[in-house]
Structures are given as C-alpha cells and as structure tokens.
Amino acid sequence: MWLEPLAFKIAFGAYLGAVILYLADFMADKPVAARWAAAVAWLGLLGNTAALGARIAATGRLPLANLYEFGLCFAWGIMLGYLLLQLKVKIKGLGVFTTLMGFLVIALISMLPRETGALMPALRSNWLTYHVLTAIVAYSAFALSFAGAVLYLIASGDSPLFAGLRRRLPDREVLDRLVYQAVVIGLPFQTLLIVTGAIWAQYAWGAYWSWDPKETWSLITWLVYAAYVHARFMLGWRGRPAAYLAVAGFIVVMFTFVGVTFLMSGQHSYV
Amino acid sequence: MAERNFFNRTWRLFTSMRFGLILLCILSAALAFASLFAPGTGQGYGETAWLVQVLGLDNIYRSFLFRLLFALLCLNLIACSINRLYMLKITTFPSPEQIKKSNIEQMPLIYRTSLETGGIPAEDRLVDFFRRRHYSVRKCRDGSTTWLYASRGKAGPWFSFGLHISLVVVVAGFAWGGVARSETRVVLLVGEQAEVVTGSQQSSGVDRFTIRLDDFTTLYDASGAIDNWVSRVTIIANGQEVQRGDVMVNHPFNYRGYHLYQYSYGQALKVELAGGAQGTPQAAVLSPNRFYRLPGLENYGIWFGSWNENGTVDYALYKGHQEIAAGTLSTGESITLPESAGILRLTGTNPFSVLQVKHDPSIPLVFAGLTLMSLFFFLTLFVRHRRYWLRMEETADGALSLILGSGASMHTRALAREEFDGMVREIESSLALWKGDEQDVA
Numbered sequence: 001m002w003l004e005p006l007a008f009k010i011a012f013g014a015y016l017g018a019v020i021l022y023l024a025d026f027m028a029d030k031p032v033a034a035r036w037a038a039a040v041a042w043l044g045l046l047g048n049t050a051a052l053g054a055r056i057a058a059t060g061r062l063p064l065a066n067l068y069e070f071g072l073c074f075a076w077g078i079m080l081g082y083l084l085l086q087l088k089v090k091i092k093g094l095g096v097f098t099t100l101m102g103f104l105v106i107a108l109i110s111m112l113p114r115e116t117g118a119l120m121p122a123l124r125s126n127w128l129t130y131h132v133l134t135a136i137v138a139y140s141a142f143a144l145s146f147a148g149a150v151l152y153l154i155a156s157g158d159s160p161l162f163a164g165l166r167r168r169l170p171d172r173e174v175l176d177r178l179v180y181q182a183v184v185i186g187l188p189f190q191t192l193l194i195v196t197g198a199i200w201a202q203y204a205w206g207a208y209w210s211w212d213p214k215e216t217w218s219l220i221t222w223l224v225y226a227a228y229v230h231a232r233f234m235l236g237w238r239g240r241p242a243a244y245l246a247v248a249g250f251i252v253v254m255f256t257f258v259g260v261t262f263l264m265s266g267q268h269s270y271v
Numbered sequence: 272m273a274e275r276n277f278f279n280r281t282w283r284l285f286t287s288m289r290f291g292l293i294l295l296c297i298l299s300a301a302l303a304f305a306s307l308f309a310p311g312t313g314q315g316y317g318e319t320a321w322l323v324q325v326l327g328l329d330n331i332y333r334s335f336l337f338r339l340l341f342a343l344l345c346l347n348l349i350a351c352s353i354n355r356l357y358m359l360k361i362t363t364f365p366s367p368e369q370i371k372k373s374n375i376e377q378m379p380l381i382y383r384t385s386l387e388t389g390g391i392p393a394e395d396r397l398v399d400f401f402r403r404r405h406y407s408v409r410k411c412r413d414g415s416t417t418w419l420y421a422s423r424g425k426a427g428p429w430f431s432f433g434l435h436i437s438l439v440v441v442v443a444g445f446a447w448g449g450v451a452r453s454e455t456r457v458v459l460l461v462g463e464q465a466e467v468v469t470g471s472q473q474s475s476g477v478d479r480f481t482i483r484l485d486d487f488t489t490l491y492d493a494s495g496a497i498d499n500w501v502s503r504v505t506i507i508a509n510g511q512e513v514q515r516g517d518v519m520v521n522h523p524f525n526y527r528g529y530h531l532y533q534y535s536y537g538q539a540l541k542v543e544l545a546g547g548a549q550g551t552p553q554a555a556v557l558s559p560n561r562f563y564r565l566p567g568l569e570n571y572g573i574w575f576g577s578w579n580e581n582g583t584v585d586y587a588l589y590k591g592h593q594e595i596a597a598g599t600l601s602t603g604e605s606i607t608l609p610e611s612a613g614i615l616r617l618t619g620t621n622p623f624s625v626l627q628v629k630h631d632p633s634i635p636l637v638f639a640g641l642t643l644m645s646l647f648f649f650l651t652l653f654v655r656h657r658r659y660w661l662r663m664e665e666t667a668d669g670a671l672s673l674i675l676g677s678g679a680s681m682h683t684r685a686l687a688r689e690e691f692d693g694m695v696r697e698i699e700s701s702l703a704l705w706k707g708d709e710q711d712v713a
Contacts, residue, residue, distance in 0.1 A: 118496030121520040188648040195641045204521050206454075206532040206629045208637065209445065211332045216306045220299045227295045234288040264306065 004058065004114075007050035008072075012110060014044030015079070015103035022095035029168055034095070041083060041099055048076045048106075059116050064132035065123055067261055071109030073132070074257070077140030078102045085144065091170050091178065093154070097147035108258065127200030134192040139253055141186030142225070146250035148178035149243040156240055176238055179246050187225045194218055213264035217256035224249040286350035294344045301340060305331035338446075345442050352435050359432060363425045363656070367411040370420045375660050375676035380691040382675045385666070386702055393671055394419075394663060396705050400698065401659070419661040427656040434647035440640035448633035459484035460539055460556065460623045464507065467628050469529065478630075480526070481507040485515075487536060487622040500536050502624040518626060528630055535625035538578035546613035556621060559584070568612045578620055657690065 021037030024030050052072055055063040063069035082098035085091075152175040154162045169175070197215065198208035209215060228245045231237035237245070284290055308328045327334040361369055375381060386393070394410070394417050401408045401421035409420040457465045464483035486503040502518040506526045518524040524531040537559050544566065545552035557563060559577045576585035579599075586606065588596040600606065605616035660676045675698065677691050 118492065118494060121497060121499045124498065125521045127521075184652060188645070188652060191648050192645055195645050198641060199638065200521075202634065202638075203523065206523065206530060206627055208634070211305075213306045216302050220302050223295050223299045223302075227292055227299075230288060230292055230295070235292070260306075 001058070004051050004054035007047045007054055008106075008110070010047030011044045011051055011075070012047075012103075012106050014040050014047055015075070015099055015106055018044055018099040019096065019103050022099055026093045026096050026165065026168065034092075037095055037099070038083070038086065041079060041095070044099075044102070045076065045079045045083060048072065048079065052076060055116070061119065062129055062132075064128055065119050066112075066115060068109045068112040068114050070132060070135070070257075071105050071112070073136045074139055075102045075105040075109075077136040078105065078143045081140045081144050082147075089174075091148075091151070091174065092168050093151045093165070093170075094144075094147050094178075097150055098144060101143050101147070122204045125200055125204065127196055127203065131193060131196040131200055134189045134196055138186045138189035138193050139257065141182045141189065142221075142250050142253050145179045145182035145186065145246050146253075148175050148182060149246035149250075151175050152179060152243040153240065153247070156243075172239070176242070179243060180232060183225055183228055183246060183249070187222070187229060190218070190222050190225060194222060213260045214256065217252065217260050221249065221252045221256055224252050286347065286354055288351060291344070291347045291351055294340065294347055298340055298344060301331070301337060305337070341442060341446075345439055348435055348439050352432060352439075355432060359428050362658070363422070363428060365409075365420060367409070370409060370411050370418050370660070371413060373418075373420075373660050373676075375662055375674050378660070378676035378678050380677040380688060382691070382695045382698075383673070384699070384702075385670050385672045387670050393673075393702070393705070396701070397661060397663075397698075400701055406657075406659070415665040417663045419659075419663075421659045421661070422657065424654045424656045427651065427654040430647045430650040430654060434644060434651055437640045437643035437647060441637055441644060444633040444637035444640055448631050448637065451633060452629070452631040454627065454629045456534060456625055456627050457482060458558075458623055458625050459502075460621050461485070461487050467529075469628055469630060478527075478529070479508075480513075480529075482531070482626065482628075483507060484624055484626075487624045489536075500533050500624070502531075502533055502536075502626060504531065504626070518624075528632065530629050530631075532627040532629065533624070534627040537623055537625075538620040539623045540575055540578070540584060540617060541619045541621055543616045543618050544613055545616065546611075554618070558623075562589075565608060565612065565615075568608065568610060571609060571612070573606075573615070584617070657687075659694065 018037045018041035021033045021040060025034035025037060052063055055069065055072070059065075063072060078098055079102045082095065082102075086095065151169060152172060155166055155169040155172050155175060157166075194215075197218070201210065202208040224245070228237075228242065228249060231245065232242055308323065308331060323329050331337055365373075397419060398408050398410060401419070404423075406421040406423045407425070411418045411420075453469050455467060455469050457467055459465055459482065461484055464481050466479060466481045468479050483505045484502055485505055486501075488501050488503075490498040490501060492498040499519045499521075504516060504518055504524060505512050506514040514526050516524045518531045518533050520533050523533075540557045540559065541554065542557055543552045543554050553566075557575055559575055562572055562574045565571045565573060570590055572589045574587045574589065578584050583599040583601045585599050586597065587594050588606070588609075590609070595609070596606075598606075600617045602617055602619050605614045607614055658678060662674045664672045666672050675695065677687060677694075
C-alpha cells in the first residue's frame with residue numbers, strides 16, 4: 001500500500017527534475033545537465049514502473065481501468081519511448097518537451113482519485129488489455145512526434161527570441177524525419193486501437209460503433225494523422241506545414257485523452 | 272469542347288488526393304462538431320431543443336449531409352485507388368519497353384561510373400550482385416545497351432492499395448449494417464418465455480423464435496465483486512427446443528446469427544393486495560422503477576424503486592401528483608393503503624433479465640475489413656518497395672559506361688539516399704573485386 005504513493009512521488013519529482021535539467025541544457029548549453037537529466041529521467045521511469053507494479057499487485061489486474069491508471073501508463077510510455085530513442089540518437093531539446101509531457105500527465109493524474117476497486121463486468125475482457133496497450137503505444141509515439149514538431153517549428157522559425165536556441169538544435173531534416181517516423185509508428189497503433197475497441201464493443205454491447213464521444217475523437221485523431229501521412233506521401237508536404245499538422249494531431253490526442261473525459265459523457269466515462 | 276474540359280477538370284479534382292485531403296479535413300471538423308451534440312431526441316437543450324431538432328443536430332450522424340460526406344470520401348478513395356492501379360502495375364511489373372524508356376538521368380538518386388571491362392562479364396555479375404541481395408532482376412538489351420531493372424518488396428505498394436480498399440469495405444459494411452441491422456429487447460422473468468419477432472425485410476427477412484429464461488444468476492469473484500451476470504436461456508422454434516446456452520456480458524449467445532446480449536437485470540416485486548374492496552387477495556408481479564395506479568383508488572398511485580443490495584425496496588405513495596408517504600419495504604412487510612383500500616404486502620422477489628437481440632449481417636464484412644486494414648497497415652510499413660535501374664553502354668574505346676538510378680518518394684528520400692549510397696559503395700567494391708579476380712586469372 002505504501003509503495004505506490006512513494007513510487008508515484010519519485011516519478012513526479014524525477015520527471016520535474018528532468019524537465020528542469022533538460023531545460024538548463026537546452027537554454028544554457030550545459031551538457032553536464034543533459035547527462036544528469038537523462039539519469040533523473042531514468043529514475044522517474046523506474047518510479048513510474050514501480051507505481052504500476054504496485055498497482056498490479058494491489059488490484060490483481062493490469063492498471064488500465066480508469067483515467068488515473070491509463071495516465072500512469074501513458075506517462076510511462078512517453079518516457080520509455082524517449083529514453084530508448086535517446087540511447088540511439090541524441091536530439092538536443094527533445095528531452096525538454098517529452099519529459100514535460102510525461103510530467104504534465106503525471107501532474108494531471110495526481111489530482112484524480114486512485115480507486116483500486118473491482119472492474120465492472122464489461123471491462124473484464126482481454127480486449128481491454130489490447131485496446132489500452134495499443135492506445136499507449138500510439139499516444140506515446142504521437143507525443144514524440146509532437147515534441148519533434150515543436151522543435152522543428154523553433155528551428156525553422158525566424159523569431160529572434162529563439163535565435164540562441166536555434167543554433168543548438170539539430171538539423172531540420174533530422175527533426176522532420178523524427179516527426180514522420182513517430183507518426184508512422186503511431187498511426188497503425190491508432191488503427192489497432194480503434195479496431196480492438198470496435199471488436200470489444202461488439203462483444204460487450206453488441207455495437208462495434210456507437211458514435212460515443214471518445215470513439216468519435218479517436219476517429220478524428222486517426223483522420224488528422226491520416227491527413228498528415230497523405231499530405232506528406234502524395235503532396236510532398238514537409239517542413240513547417242507538416243509540423244503544424246503534427247502539432248494539431250497531438251492537440252486532438254490530448255483532447256481525446258483529457259477533454260472528452262471531462263467535458264463529454266459516454267461509454268468511456270471511466271477513462 | 273469547353274463542357275468536356277470542365278467535366279474533365281471536375282473529374283480530375285474529384286478523383287484527386289487533394290480533394291481527398293480536403294474531405295478528410297471537413298469530415299474531422301464535422302465529427303468534432305457532431306460530438307458536441309449527444310445523439311437523441313434533442314432533450315436537455317432547453318428552449319433551443321426545437322432548433323436542435325430542426326437543424327438535425329440531435330443526430331448529426333444520421334443526417335443526409337453527414338452521410339453524403341462519408342459517401343464522397345469513399346468515392347474519392349475508390350477513384351484514387353483505381354487511378355493508382357495503372358501506376359501500380361507499371362511500377363511493380365514494368366514492361367521491357369517501359370524499362371528501356373526510363374529516364375535514369377532524371378531520377379532523384381543517380382550514380383555514374385565507367386570502367387575498363389577487361390573481359391569481365393560485368394552484366395552477369397551485376398545481375399548476380401542484385402539477386403544475392405534478394406532483388407528480382409529484369410534484363411533488356413538493345414544493341415550495345417543493356418538495362419537492368421532490380422526491385423525488391425514489390426508487394427509494398429499493393430499492401431497500401433489493399434489498405435485503402437479495406438477501408439472502403441469497412442465503410443460499405445457500416446452503411447449496409449445501417450440498413451440491414453435489426454434490434455429488439457425482451458424482458459423476461461425467470462421461468463418466463465417470450466416470442467421475439469425480429470429481422471428486417473432488407474436483411475434476411477422477418478424471423479420468429481421464442482426465448483425462455485431458465486435461470487438468472489450473478490457471479491462473484493474471489494474478492495466478492497460482481498464478475499458477471501448469467502442468463503440461462505433456451506431457444507424454442509416451431510414448438511421445439513433448438514438451442515440452450517448462457518448469455519453473459521462480453522459473451523453473447525448466438526442463435527443463427529441472432530446475438531443475445533445481457534443488457535440489464537433486476538428483481539421484479541411480488542406483491543399481494545388484500546382487504547378493502549378486494550374479496551380475495553390479489554397477487555401481482557411489479558417491475559421496479561415504475562409507477563402503478565392502485566385498483567379501486569383512482570387518485571392514488573405507488574412507485575417502486577430498484578431492489579436494494581440490503582434486501583429492501585424504496586416506495587412512494589402518491590395522491591394525484593403529490594407524494595403523501597414514502598419508505599422502504601422488505602419481504603413480508605406491508606403498506607396500509609389510504610381510504611381503507613386494503614393492504615399491499617411484499618411477498619417476495621423474482622429475478623428478471625433484459626436481453627438485447629441483435630442481428631447484423633454486415634458484421635463479418637466489417638470485421639474482415641478491419642482485420643485486413645490493420646494487417647495491410649503494418650505490412651505497408653514493413654515492406655518497402657526498392658527499385659534500381661541500371662543502364663550499361665559499351666563506349667567506342669571498349670569501356671563500359673554505367674549509370675545507376677533509383678526513385679524515391681519524398682517521404683522516404685533520406686532513407687533511400689542512405690541505402691542508395693550503400694548500394695553504390697557495394698557495387699564499387701564488387702567491381703574492383705571482380706576486376707582483381709579477372710587479373711589474377713589472367
């Protein structure tokens with residue numbers, strides 16, 4: 001019982017620390033800060049993993065049943081995705097935005113109730129696992145694409161405010177490819193998210209599609225990223241227009257994740 | 272002529288990717304707008320409910336404009352796919368003429384070299400070089416010029432084509448389901464049976480069968496939480512028991528394509544009205560959450576809530592529209608009715624189950640489309656079409672002029688360039704190696 005709150009606090013603090021350290025590196029060009037930031041981010045991920053493990057031990061099921069649990073997994077996915085990526089390729093500035101997103105998700109769910117109650121019968125299905133796991137992969141990939149797109153917009157802009165930062169950013173081509181590759185990974189998983197949800201809904205409620213707000217916004221997310229991929233493949237959109245579209249896509253993702261839950265009612269009222 | 276031009280231009284626009292993208296954007300905006308209005312009757316919008324209904328905002332997803340948008344997107348998708356077919360054919364299976372006509376000099380990635388052949392069978396070696404790298408190679412010759420066309424992952428563009436077609440299949444299945452699907456609900460007390468008349472003329476015709484609820488139980492897990500509800504049912508058709516099974520949440524029961532879903536459940540109230548004007552006690556079974564008029568008391572009525580976990584039920588007694596008494600009842604307890612109308616006693620409860628009976632012939636089509644779509648999506652990602660054109664010409668001085676070209680769409684150009692450079696390095700080292708071998712043999 002004590003482990004989850006402690007692990008959560010470690011994740012919260014470490015992600016915040018990583019944001020500050022990455023920011024210090026990004027703004028003041030302090031490579032030492034970047035090294036510490038990565039270490040602190042790994043510590044946060046460890047805390048996040050421990051919080052998830054403690055919840056699994058407490059509930060006897062995967063932590064995928066409510067917004068708090070999904071948020072815990074989402075932050076974990078974002079951080080794991082980024083930390084694995086930075087083992088392969090170091091992109092200055094990317095850590096600021098990804099760890100910031102991980103931290104914001106953790107900060108948001110820290111305000112939510114942490115119920116460990118039993119699942120309602122409709123949620124006792126293997127399809128829940130497939131549905132939510134695909135959501136975590138898709139959303140984490142989209143979060144990385146968003147971070148890359150923001151960096152691209154900074155790198156390609158002409159605002160004197162970011163002149164100093166611009167010099168430290170990697171080649172625009174690298175950022176453009178990062179955004180594209182993250183979307184290309186996220187979109188098939190977003191498709192699987194919708195497909196697994198449809199199959200599950202058919203078994204549970206006898207309707208694979210019922211225009212529930214969360215379903216509708218998942219479809220909007222899919223359409224926006226499909227537009228991104230087609231604009232790039234067929235119309236040759238690159239650079240800033242493509243980056244703007246990737247940013248718009250992630251705004252839709254976040255609205256689907258948070259906005260729909262709090263502003264609209266439907267079958268997904270528990271997440 | 273002008274009309275024909277206009278028609279052609281309109282058709283080109285309609286079947287263009289650009290139009291498809293515009294439709295995607297409009298559809299996203301329409302969906303976002305529609306999600307603001309819960310599908311229903313317009314209730315809950317207060318004084319503006321009439322406006323919501325007049326504008327069709329109460330169920331945008333069923334509105335003509337929304338369906339038109341989907342239909343246009345599907346038509347655009349089909350038209351774009353048909354347009355792509357020819358390009359797919361020539362990019363994956365080019366004819367010798369098309370290979371010869373390929374303008375390697377204009378390709379985004381090119382490499383030129385010339386070498387003293389010194390008797391090396393360079394052509395065969397290069398064919399072998401590509402084949403060892405799992406490329407299929409086609410060779411064409413015209414005089415002293417030879418073309419090689421090496422390709423790998425031919426299926427890639429076809430998977431992308433299949434992805435788009437499977438999306439059309441899903442939407443078509445969804446549209447068919449909208450017309451052919453039928454649905455009804457039956458409320459059954461344990462031991463009761465009810466005839467279900469379901470289906471529609473658009474699907475497989477109207478069907479009749481009877482469902483009997485043999486038992487209804489609640490399953491609990493080890494922690495005592497509700498795990499599931501089980502309705503044990505028997506299907507009776509033409510007076511014969513034809514199928515038995517359980518209906519549970521997440522485990523629908525299937526009878527000849529009719530799926531039975533556990534929709535709701537509860538406890539019906541068994542009551543007995545005695546005394547007053549009643550000669551003999553009258554028994555009745557009442558549904559929860561309903562209002563009943565009391566026999567012999569025109570101005571009075573009683574409302575019962577749902578059966579509580581603690582074995583009680585809430586009730587409220589009304590005179591006209593005014594509540595005059597309220598309380599809870601458990602089994603064996605009674606209420607004394609006003610104006611000496613007698614006593615209403617709760618004698619027990621009887622579980623009931625609400626089953627949803629659905630028939631949707633489009634489900635296999637939709638699910639096949641969804642499965643193919645997911646599969647093609649991943650295959651499109653992992654199977655990339657790589658193509659190399661190579662032209663070799665013998666020059667007057669006996670040397671061999673060689674030009675290698677590769678095409679790549681803009682989104683994969685950086686990756687293709689890396690691969691192309693790698694391929695060039697390998698060809699260069701192979702050419703050097705072959706030459707060395709020939710010299711050694713000589």
